[in-house]
Amino acid sequence: MLRDKRIILGVTGGIAAYKAVELLRLLTKADAEVHVIMTRAAQEFVTPLTFQTLSCNPVHTELFNLISEQEIGHISLADRADLFVIAPATANFVGKIANGIADDMLTTTVMATKAPVLISPAMNVNMYTNPVYKENEAKLRALGYAFVAPEKGLLACGWEGDGKLAAPETIFEAVVAALTPQDLKGQTILVTAGPTREEIDPVRYVSNHSSGKMGYALARTASRRGARVILVSGPVRLAAPAGVELVPVESAREMREAVLARVPECTAIIKAAAVADYRPAERRDVKIKKKAETLSLDLVKNPDILAELGALKKRPFLVGFAAETGNLKEFAAKKLREKQADLIVANDVSQADAGFNVETNRALLLFRDGREMECPLMSKDELAGVILNQMAAHLP
Known part of the structure; x- marks a missing residue:
């Protein structure tokens, strides 16, 4: 996902510095090359050895270090970076950058880079709401710096309110989005995912084996590419992707109501x-x-939601799925024709590596204009990218 991307992770001196370790793990797991710069205060909370071990790269802590300057140096790091991520970012760090102060390795390197900078603040709620801090953040935003807003919650100092570092998963999604072309910006895409449950009595229901993983991959990928995403989801054991509007439903009739109510907002479903x-x-x-x-x-x-959407005189671009156990192309072509969809994604759910509850998928894409596209076995995130690529060409 982040292969060949060089990310500089700046860690400043806040109690939330320990969360930067988990963020580093997420980045390296996604194949990013990560170089860590720690301020002197950050080292009071987490040792450089922790970050060095997980990143497999030297950790940079001092501006005047002959070995560091010889091998990489702050200017070299600044030039080679694809993205700077500061997590956590203290009020002190934000104030320094906003006012052009570069007096340590991290601030000097950030000042020297032309790469995008993503700042994730964490501090006491009174500091976060202080007009001085707000003015510094606004100044940086106006200059093109991006921010991941902190969360509201119980803070380490005992206060409660805004200022808690965003979850590492949330920051990770912001990193991916920052390094992803925003070709779906301005689009509103509704994705339905998961199974529906049709109750028999208070303890039993009729359902199916869908895990929701394909739909969630589509929602996550579309959001990373800049789209506003509405995820209408049946009951699944998955966390909603960051930045996605989740609409939880249970039954087919609830899903129908949720989808049809939002059709006017959407450019694609x-x-x-x-x-x-x-x-x-x-x-x-x-x-x-x-x-x-x-x-x-x-x-x-149950109501046929796809057919209802296809019959609308004015409707968004419409993608349907056909989960089959045989005669894949025949049944998918029939569904494409009868539901009046623009694209049908057909997959054989009887296959152990491409059905329900697995991380991979393979599919046959059938288009309204008669084109076909075979998608070999790949991750569901990769297939989501292929589907969105095909769809993007037809969006306004």
């Missing part, structure tokens, strides 16, 4: 959810007791 085709004709108010040897359920058809 991706129906990746595995919506239950049928629901019990009657939902019992009390638990059905185990008595007879057999139990019959009367099922009725």
Whole structure:
């Protein structure tokens, strides 16, 4: 994901410095090359050895270091960086940069770089709301520096409010977005994901094996590429991607209501959810007791959300999914035609490495204009990128 990207991680002297270790782990796991610069105060909270071990690179702490200057140096680091990330960033650091003060390794390197700078502040709530700090942040924003807003919560000092360092996962998503072309900026994309549950009684339901991983990958990737993303999700065990508007639903009828209400906002809709085709004709108010040897359920058809969308006179670009266990192309072509979609993503869910509850997928893409595209086995994030690439060409 971040292969061949060189990221400078600046760590300043706040109690949240320990969270920078987890951020470093996320960055290296995504194949980024990370070089860490620590201020003197940061070393009071976490040792340089921790960052050096995890990054597999020397940690830079002193501006006047003959070995460091010979091998890399602050100017070399500044020139070679694809992105600077400061996490946590203290009020002191923000104030220095806003006022052109470069008196240590980190501030000097940031001042010398032409790479984008992403700042994640963390401090006491009174410091964060102080007009002096706010003026410094506003000045940097106006100059093009990006910020990841802190969270609200209980702070280490005992106060409660804004100032808690954003979660490492949130900062990581901001890093990926900063290094990703924003070709979907200005688009509003609605993605449905996961299964639906159709209740039989208060303790039982009809559903399917969908994990939601493909839909969540699409939502995450679209958000990273600058789109506003609305994720209408059935019940899954996945955290909502950072920056995505989550609309949780249970049943097919709830999903239909949520989707149709938001159609006017959207430039594209991706129906990746595995919506239950049928629901019990009657939902019992009390638990059905185990008595007879057999139990019959009367099922009725659920609304066909994709078909309703396809029949709209004015609608967004429409992508549907076809999960099949045989005759993949035949059934997918039929669905494309009958649902009046612009693109159908068909996959054989009987395959162990490309069905439900796995990290990989392979697919056949069928387009309204008759084109076809085979997608070999790849991660669901990679397939999401392929689908969005094809869709982007048709968006306004």
